[in-house]
Every structure is written in structure tokens, then in C-alpha cells.
Amino acid sequence: xxxxxxxxxxxxxxxxxxxxxxxxxxxxxxxxxxxxxxxxxxxxxxxxxxxxxxxxxxxxxxxxxxxxxxxxxxxxxxxxxxxxxxxxxxxxxxxxxxxxxxxxxxxxxxxxxxxxxxxxxxxxxxxxxxxxxxxxxxxxxxxxxxxxxxxxxxxxxxxxxxxxxxxxxxxxxxxxxxxxxxxxxxxxxxxxxxxxxxxxxxxxxxxxxxxxxxxxxxxxxxxxxxxxxxxxxxxxxxxxxxxxxxxxxxxxxxxxxxxxxxxxxxxxxxxxxxxxxxxxxxxxxxxxxxxxxxxxxxxxxxxxxxxxxxxxxxxxxxxxxxxxxxxxxxxxxxxxxxxxxxxxxxxxxxxxxxxxxxxxxxxxxxxxxxxxxxxxxxxxxxxxx
Numbered sequence: 001x002x003x004x005x006x007x008x009x010x011x012x013x014x015x016x017x018x019x020x021x022x023x024x025x026x027x028x029x030x031x032x033x034x035x036x037x038x039x040x041x042x043x044x045x046x047x048x049x050x051x052x053x054x055x056x057x058x059x060x061x062x063x064x065x066x067x068x069x070x071x072x073x074x075x076x077x078x079x080x081x082x083x084x085x086x087x088x089x090x091x092x093x094x095x096x097x098x099x100x101x102x103x104x105x106x107x108x109x110x111x112x113x114x115x116x117x118x119x120x121x122x123x124x125x126x127x128x129x130x131x132x133x134x135x136x137x138x139x140x141x142x143x144x145x146x147x148x149x150x151x152x153x154x155x156x157x158x159x160x161x162x163x164x165x166x167x168x169x170x171x172x173x174x175x176x177x178x179x180x181x182x183x184x185x186x187x188x189x190x191x192x193x194x195x196x197x198x199x200x201x202x203x204x205x206x207x208x209x210x211x212x213x214x215x216x217x218x219x220x221x222x223x224x225x226x227x228x229x230x231x232x233x234x235x236x237x238x239x240x241x242x243x244x245x246x247x248x249x250x251x252x253x254x255x256x257x258x259x260x261x262x263x264x265x266x267x268x269x270x271x272x273x274x275x276x277x278x279x280x281x282x283x284x285x286x287x288x289x290x291x292x293x294x295x296x297x298x299x300x301x302x303x304x305x306x307x308x309x310x311x312x313x314x315x316x317x318x319x320x321x322x323x324x325x326x327x328x329x330x331x332x333x334x335x336x337x338x339x340x341x342x343x344x345x346x347x348x349x350x351x352x353x354x355x356x357x358x359x360x361x362x363x364x365x366x367x368x369x370x371x372x373x374x375x376x377x378x379x380x381x382x383x384x385x
């Protein structure tokens with residue numbers, strides 16, 4: 001992804017930052033709807049805790065830091081119709097695990113043995129997966145997906161009518177025109193409630209999907225996100241240890257108040273940056289909106305999110321997928337890195353056709369076999385983080 005050469009302060013609060021905060025809605029919307037509708041999660045707790053964590057991460061990191069549902073956990077929970085208590089418990093179990101990995105130094109060891117081109121392969125896979133998901137989301141009304149792409153191409157750099165805000169406004173207008181907005185608006189006041197998940201629920205959630213979540217979080221939410229932050233914000237690097245510790249603390253806190261398991265993700269950061277996010281103001285603005293929605297419109301959120309025209313979100317996701325996949329271009333453009341490119345492509349291909357954990361582990365194994373058996377094939381600069 002191409003870095004913006006301009007410099008920005010730690011915090012800005014403007015239309016560009018607001019538009020950037022909407023860049024990862026394509027992941028948040030569908031999974032949030034499923035967790036509320038299928039698993040019975042409390043929408044007040046889900047959005048208020050999401051908002052509070054967004055505000056905290058904006059203040060701490062002073063740069064865009066996406067938050068989204070943990071994918072393996074969320075997909076398994078929705079597909080198997082877990083009770084809400086099990087979903088919440090998974091966040092506590094994983095939160096404790098992330099804290100142990102960060103404080104024990106295990107995360108530093110994983111970082112040290114992971115070549116940069118394996119991370120590029122993960123980013124390419126995410127771009128492809130986002131593109132495929134985008135096409136599926138736009139399929140019911142593909143013309144609205146094309147409208148979203150056109151708006152992005154015309155207005156992404158516009159200061160006064162940023163593309164993401166225009167697309168969100170168009171979605172709300174379509175809901176109102178179709179009669180899906182006012183019937184779903186239910187005003188009230190609600191707050192999350194403190195509760196400690198049962199130990200039996202924590203273990204069950206970890207066995208069902210928590211342990212399977214580990215490689216995806218390490219590869220995408222920690223390694224790939226840290227690399228992307230260094231690419232886009234070289235003056236504000238965030239270490240893998242710090243990201244992992246943050247994952248632990250935020251999931252621990254969220255689970256005690258009924259929130260969903262959350263993670264960062266390089267595709268979410270790519271989406272935020274693509275649509276204009278440059279400072280910690282992005283997270284603060286998004287967080288304040290989510291807190292307000294949770295407190296005052298919590299009982300409306302399922303209906304509103306379900307009725308929103310998802311082909312518009314699909315168009316946004318498609319463009320972000322293209323931008324994310326471009327991270328592999330420097331490898332393809334440098335002849336002496338052709339073997340590094342091959343490892344990245346194998347990583348991406350296996351991640352797409354199987355899952356990201358298998359792709360990451362296979363790419364890592366291939367890289368180190370090549371380095372051990374034919375060290376001249378992989379120049380040192382391709383191995384450096």
C-alpha cells in the first residue's frame with residue numbers, strides 16, 4: 001500500500017478521519033449482525049465495549065488501529081449457534097493467552113523466525129479473500145456495488161465529501177426510501193453489565209474454536225498489522241509484543257462486560273488508511289459513535305445493520321482488497337526476489353484454499369527449508385523484518 005508522504009499530528013477530527021473510520025465496516029457489519037441475531041449477544045454491550053476500546057486505542061497509539069470481531073471465533077459461534085455466554089467466555093480465554101504470549105517473550109520468538117515475505121503472502125491472501133467476499137456481498141444488487149466503486153474512484157481524496165461518508169449516507173437514504181429505517185429505530189438507554197464468564201465456558205470455547213484462532217491472530221492481527229504500521233507510519237512503529245499485549249487486555253476487559261472477542265487486522269488498517277484515516281482521531285470518532293449507538297439505540301442495531309444495503313459495503317471491500325494485495329508488488333518487481341515471491345504466493349494460495357493458519361505455517365516452513373538448503377536463493381534483505 002502506498003504511504004502518504006505528508007505528516008500529520010497525533011489527532012485530527014475531521015471528515016477525512018471520520019471517513020477512514022468506516023473503512024473496515026465490511027468485516028464489522030456482517031459478523032456483528034450474526035453475533036447479535038444468532039448468538040443473542042447484547043447489542044448494548046457489544047457496541048459500547050467496542051467503542052470504549054476504540055477510544056482507548058486511539059489515545060494510546062495515536063494512529064488508526066482497526067477493531068473487528070475475531071473471525072475464527074465469530075464464524076464458529078454463528079455457524080454452531082453458540083449461546084452468548086460462550087462467545088463472551090472465548091474473549092476471556094484468548095485474552096489471558098495473549099497476555100501470557102506477550103509477557104513471556106514467546107511473541108518475540110515468533111516474530112524473529114517469520115520472514116517479511118511470508119507476511120506479504122498473508123496480506124495478498126487477505127486481499128483476495130476480501131475481494132471474493134465483496135463480490136458475494138454485492139451479488140444480490142451488483143449495481144449498488146458498482147456505484148460504491150465509482151464513488152470511491154471519484155471522491156476518495158475529496159476533503160468535503162469523502163467517499164466512505166457519501167456511501168454510508170447513500171445506504172441510510174436507501175434504507176429510508178425502502179421503508180427499513182424508521183420501523184427499526186427504537187430509542188432507549190442501556191449500559192453493559194459486569195459478569196465473569198464461567199471457567200467451564202472458557203474451556204469449552206477454547207476447545208471449539210479458541211485454539212484454532214491462535215495462528216490467525218498471530219499472522220494477521222499481530223505480524224501483518226505490525227508490518228503494515230511500519231510501512232504506513234514509520235515514525236510510529238508498534239512492536240508485535242505490544243500489539244499482542246493490547247489484544248490480551250482489550251479482550252479481557254471486554255469479556256467482563258459482555259463484549260465480543262476483538263482483534264486488530266491488517267485488512268482493517270488497510271481499509272481505514274485507504275479511506276483517509278491518518279491519526280488516532282479515527283478511532284476516537286468511531287468509538288464515540290459506537291458508544292452512543294450502543295447506549296441510545298442498542299435495541300435498534302440488529303434491525304438497522306440487517307437492513308443496510310450490503311452491496312455498498314461490498315464495493316468498499318473490493319477496493320480495499322485490491323489495495324491490500326498490492327503489498328506483494330515490490331517482490332514481483334525485483335528479479336532477485338523471485339524465490340521470496342514464490343514463498344509469498346504459496347503462502348497466499350494455501351491461505352485462500354484452506355485457511356490462513358495452514359498458509360502461514362506452510363509458508364514459514366517453506367521459507368526456512370529454502371534458507372537451510374539453498375541459502376543463496378533468498379537474499380538477506382528479503383529475510384529482514
